[in-house]
Amino acid sequence: ETGVTQTPRHLVMGMTNKKSLKCEQHLGHNAMYWYKQSAKKPLELMFVYSLEERVENNSVPSRFSPECPNSSHLFLHLHTLQPEDSALYLCASSQGHNEKLFFGSGTQLSVL
Amino acid sequence: GESVGLHLPTLSVQEGDNSIINCAYSNSASDYFIWYKQESGKGPQFIIDIRSNMDKRQGQRVTVLLNKTVKHLSLQIAATQPGDSAVYFCAEISARNTPLVFGKGTRLSVIA
Numbered sequence: 001e002t003g004v005t006q007t008p009r010h011l012v013m014g015m016t017n018k019k020s021l022k023c024e025q026h027l028g029h030n031a032m033y034w035y036k037q038s039a040k041k042p043l044e045l046m047f048v049y050s051l052e053e054r055v056e057n058n059s060v061p062s063r064f065s066p067e068c069p070n071s072s073h074l075f076l077h078l079h080t081l082q083p084e085d086s087a088l089y090l091c092a093s094s095q096g097h098n099e100k101l102f103f104g105s106g107t108q109l110s111v112l
Numbered sequence: 113g114e115s116v117g118l119h120l121p122t123l124s125v126q127e128g129d130n131s132i133i134n135c136a137y138s139n140s141a142s143d144y145f146i147w148y149k150q151e152s153g154k155g156p157q158f159i160i161d162i163r164s165n166m167d168k169r170q171g172q173r174v175t176v177l178l179n180k181t182v183k184h185l186s187l188q189i190a191a192t193q194p195g196d197s198a199v200y201f202c203a204e205i206s207a208r209n210t211p212l213v214f215g216k217g218t219r220l221s222v223i224a
Contacts, residue, residue, distance in 0.1 A: 002157065033211075043156075043201070043214040056211060090155050100146055101203075101212060103155030 003027040006091050006104035014112055015081060021107045023074040023091030031094045032074040033101065034066060038087035049074065050097040081111045120199060122219045131189040133218045135202035140183060142204040146212070147176060147187045151198045159187070159200075189220075197222045 004025045013019050025032065034046040048056035049068040063085075065077040074091055088108050092101040125131045137145070143164040148156035162169045162176045162185075169176050175188040185202050199217045206213065 002155070004155075006155075042216045045211050048211060092155075100158055100161060101156075102158065103148075105153070105155050 002102045002104065004091060004093055004102050004104035006089075006107050008107055009105065010108045010110075012110045012112065013078070013081065015083070017081075018077070018079040020078065021076040021089055021091075021109075023076075023104055025072055025074075025091075025093040025102070027093055027095075027102060029093035029095050029102070030071055031097045031099075032068060032071070033092040033094075034064075034074065034076050035090040035092065035103075036087050037090055037106070043090070047076075048097070055097065078109075081109075083111050085109065086111045120217050120219045122221060124221045124223055125192045127192060127194060127222055127224050129192055131187075131192045131196065131220060133187045133189075133200050133220065135185040135187075135215050135218075137183050137185060137202070137204045137215075139204065139206040139213075140180070142206040144205040145176070145178060145185050146203045147174075147185075148201045148203060148214075149196075149198045150201065150217070156201060192220075192222050194222045194224055196220060 007022045031050045033048050036044045045058050046060045047066040052068050063080050067075040088106045090106045091104045094101050146161040147159040149159050150156040160171045160174050160176050162178050167178050173190045177186045199219050201217045202215045203212045
């Protein structure tokens, strides 16, 4: 195991639903990340938190809302998603900002 | 309409042979490089890294070579095993405060 745990592993939601993805890291790292991985594109960085402050927001639509309550936990709140948002959402952490990343297993999201 | 997936380069290798996976990077200022392995249904896993002050680094059955002159990185896997079948990504960091940039990946298929 990598020390980064994501839940749920799979999620199916309708376009009007609200759901949240959860990530927890047990590595004592200071930075956490959300990535999107779809069949059509390579890994896309969505958000970066360093010491619980958001330091990167890569033009992500507002229907994705991150939350980092402490250095061990990261959430991605989802609302009114579109079918094209279906993808594998990966959480990662690193000791410092932009050092070697450790990834969770991801949440496979399907939007109907 | 027809969906178009991300077509990854594929390398097919006979079990027991050595594999070489290549990656070209774009930024001559990149000073840190990482190889990741992603198996089906899992997040990317760290394999090996190298800093720009080195041109070779060895791990267990893996070797990373860095050629800064031509901006090329390679991953060599010795005695390839079926468990090595996965998608392999290279990643680079180009400056202290920029995020890791991932390549598109190469799919390695091991033929038993």
